[in-house]
Amino acid sequence: MKLKAASARLRKFRCPAGWAVAAIFASFAVTAYAQNCQISGDLDDASRTSITAASQRMFDLAAKGDIAALRQSAIPSLASDFAGIEASIKDHHDELAGAQGTVKSLFLLQTEGSAPTPHAEFYCGVFGKSGQTAGSAVFYLDNLPPGKYAVVVIEGTSAKGKVSFALVLEQSGTDWKLGNLFLKSSQVAGHDSDWFISQARQYKSKGQSHNAWLFYLQGRKMMSPVPFMSTATTDKLDGEFQGARPADLPGGGKTSDLAAGSVTYKLADVFPDPVGKDLDLIIKYEVADASNGNQAYASNVAVMKAYLAQYPELRDAFAAVVARAVDKGGHDYGTLLAMKDIK
Numbered sequence: 001m002k003l004k005a006a007s008a009r010l011r012k013f014r015c016p017a018g019w020a021v022a023a024i025f026a027s028f029a030v031t032a033y034a035q036n037c038q039i040s041g042d043l044d045d046a047s048r049t050s051i052t053a054a055s056q057r058m059f060d061l062a063a064k065g066d067i068a069a070l071r072q073s074a075i076p077s078l079a080s081d082f083a084g085i086e087a088s089i090k091d092h093h094d095e096l097a098g099a100q101g102t103v104k105s106l107f108l109l110q111t112e113g114s115a116p117t118p119h120a121e122f123y124c125g126v127f128g129k130s131g132q133t134a135g136s137a138v139f140y141l142d143n144l145p146p147g148k149y150a151v152v153v154i155e156g157t158s159a160k161g162k163v164s165f166a167l168v169l170e171q172s173g174t175d176w177k178l179g180n181l182f183l184k185s186s187q188v189a190g191h192d193s194d195w196f197i198s199q200a201r202q203y204k205s206k207g208q209s210h211n212a213w214l215f216y217l218q219g220r221k222m223m224s225p226v227p228f229m230s231t232a233t234t235d236k237l238d239g240e241f242q243g244a245r246p247a248d249l250p251g252g253g254k255t256s257d258l259a260a261g262s263v264t265y266k267l268a269d270v271f272p273d274p275v276g277k278d279l280d281l282i283i284k285y286e287v288a289d290a291s292n293g294n295q296a297y298a299s300n301v302a303v304m305k306a307y308l309a310q311y312p313e314l315r316d317a318f319a320a321v322v323a324r325a326v327d328k329g330g331h332d333y334g335t336l337l338a339m340k341d342i343k
Contacts, residue, residue, distance in 0.1 A: 034113055037124035039135065040106040052103055054176035055152040055167050059101040062089050062165065062181075063156065074178040075170055088183045092163055095185060099158035101165065105225075109139060109149045116143040132232035140228050147171060149179065153225040162186035166225035182226050188274045189319070193222035197237065199317075208313040209246045215317065216241045218272045218279065255286065260306035265299070268326065270307075275336070278319035283307055290325040296333035299325055304335075304342050315339055 040048060061070040067089060071082045109122050125136030148171040156163045168180040186192060196219030203212035223234055250256040250267040258265045266286040273282045285303055290296045300323035308314055321342060324334040
């Protein structure tokens with residue numbers, strides 16, 4: 001099975017709200033025969049050196065902007081569809097240019113058998129009586145083909161700031177090939193993850209549940225170098241915000257209704273997203289036809305106004321709103337308006 005499909009699936013993850021120790025080790029006992037994880041300190045020198053060297057070389061290529069050479073280091077299925085990786089590297093060009101990379105963590109994941117594992121869970125490092133410890137991590141991957149994979153997190157430091165450069169590598173013979181790449185700035189809109197979590201707590205204390213949840217999502221996203229990984233810090237955070245998700249928020253295949261005048265729109269997802277130096281609110285909704293630009297623009301503006309009228313707290317939390325009309329034919333029409341311009 002091509003890792004292109006696997007690399008796409010790596011974006012899917014499940015976030016446990018808390019840990020029950022018995023459940024952890026019961027699950028581990030069932031799956032240990034097929035799934036194994038080793039942290040950097042568990043590896044022999046040759047394996048650690050090989051993975052680190054491959055990761056550092058790929059980081060250096062990205063820092064130099066040599067996308068063609070980086071593509072040659074990828075598995076064939078990813079190399080044939082490299083546009084997303086290329087766009088991410090270009091988006092972080094300023095932070096990567098001239099950056100020095102330091103490996104912060106390294107994990108070797110291995111699955112056995114003759115078929116993909118439907119729901120693989122890798123428990124890495126030492127677990128205590130309350131679950132994860134400072135050096136542990138858990139990875140959640142669906143339909144992962146048998147093989148050896150490495151997750152390597154590199155911190156890039158340049159005059160423009162820091163960037164998290166997380167690679168998913170697949171072993172091919174004696175070589176390590178790029179299976180996926182996740183780039184994240186250490187700050188969004190001038191703030192780090194701790195600031196977003198602090199703001200989320202403040203919003204929660206004020207009863208602003210939508211702002212609280214959305215800022216929690218942003219802070220958590222910044223904490224995890226890859227979206228299918230949990231740590232002691234994220235587990236504690238998930239436990240704190242368990243049950244805080246507003247019931248009327250769409251997402252995960254669930255839609256919600258938004259009335260705008262005589263029209264009711266089906267919202268598909270609402271989430272925060274950095275756009276330039278701002279944190280914007282993204283609203284995706286379903287329409288019959290998004291190919292007509294004028295019509296889609298009008299409905300986008302109507303959705304923005306109606307959503308802010310329903311949840312005015314959002315005006316103080318986000319710089320702008322992006323509404324995206326999406327139809328089943330694959331058309332997607334987006335409109336961005338600064339918050340001050342939505343009246």
